[in-house]
Amino acid sequence: MRHSVDSITTQIRPGTSRRREVVHFAPQQINAARDAERTRIGRELHDVLGAHLTALRLTLELVRRQAPNGNSALSSALESLEHGLADTQSAVSTLAHDLHPPELSHGLSMALRAWVRQFERRTGLSCAWECDDTAAFDALAPASAAALFRITQEALNNAAKHARATQLRVTLAARRQSVTLTVADNGSGIPAGARRKSTSLGLKGMHERCVSLNGTFRIENVQPCGTAVRVTLPRRAGSATLS
Template sequence: MDTSTVVPFASPLPSSPPRDGCDASVAASAVVASPSVERELARLRARVRQLSAELVQAQEAACRHVARELHDGVGAELTATRFALAGVETWLPADAPSQCAAALAVANRSLDAVCAASRQAVAELHAPSLEAGIVGALAQWTGDFATRTQLRTSFVCAADVRLTRLPAEAALAVFRVAQEALNNIAKHARAESADVRIETSRRHLTLIVSDDGIGVTRNARSRRGHFGLSGMQARCAAFDGTLRVGARRVGPRRGDGARESRGTLVHARFAWDAMLANAPHVERRALQS
């Protein structure tokens, strides 16, 4: 049971007229103070954007470091292991027990799986090529995702010229949120299909990722240590956006009027003004007119 209380911002007006004009002066000071409050809110919002951008930069640096370690360190060790197993297979006597060959076959299959997982991890950790823009990058990623996971996957995108003019850091933010959402579907959702959609309005770019899996509980959304979710939130916040993760409402309405839920809906919103902040000024005006 929620026992928290809400404290009103201002006290109720007195039942009788003020006798000395004090209430009127308080109201006037509140009006005068409102611009300073707005300035403070703007300063805090800018600070949130700055801290979120710094967190995103740190995450990308960590991804690059881990990718190098996987490629140079783990990759080299896996290659050495593969050569060692090939040597054992070559030197194995003809009269060796059949269990030896069977064990080698199991070891080679496991090594193949580890190598494939390592290559996939390195590919995901590296920043994608955005030369074709966010639309091309997401179209390719969702196609690769469908091939790799065998999930029915669709990608639908609004026809908006601003998408072709996104600076690299803004396009990367949208891509990483979609990538993390799809990877979560593959790992946890037990879904049969996943859908990615980009919608645009005058002020916002909205990324919507949905699936038809088992859904997500409140505990799963809020548990500590969920670095994937916090990273998605930071990428949205860095561009004056928000992230919502909830149940996907589908199916017929129940007796209480609500629809049954099946699957998860990720709703990530980014502000155009923040995303196009590094675009040339004249170009931005043309795109937003």
């Protein structure tokens, strides 16, 4: 009887272990697929839509040159179209960059620094930047670098939209076995209920990215005011494998 129980236990454990691997592996695959789709869309926006907008701008310039002089209504309409087209090109360029930042291929620290500066220009908010070990972050696995980049984007955008913050800070700190990202603001903070739900303000997505890479995710109100998002990932993030 004891032999039978041991045999059954032995048979169950491999199956249980495999299910755990699948559960752990799935979020990594989902995030990888999501990032790949972001990259594809970013390239399409830049290459395809960008080319069409450039063609429209050239057509407008041609129409302006051929338009009869003295037609103030037509000149005003063309000027309005040109301004609208320029705004659209700028918006598409910004969106394409957010979806597929070319700097990320040169290392996380450069990509984040560039995106933080772009965020400042776009929002008018002051955002301090600090990285204590550029080499450590640039040596991270692509999945870890992408996760930290996307979490920074989400956290800063949340602060700009919801926190009524005027000052923000992005800090990258490296330790022997781990790296930590902190995004802090001086805004109104996040209600405890929203933190517990973890579905508001993109918190669930940030949490899932961390868990899939064996990391930790914390969000807390800080004194005297504001919010801090802290993410810690192993420098060599473990990954589940399927055989």
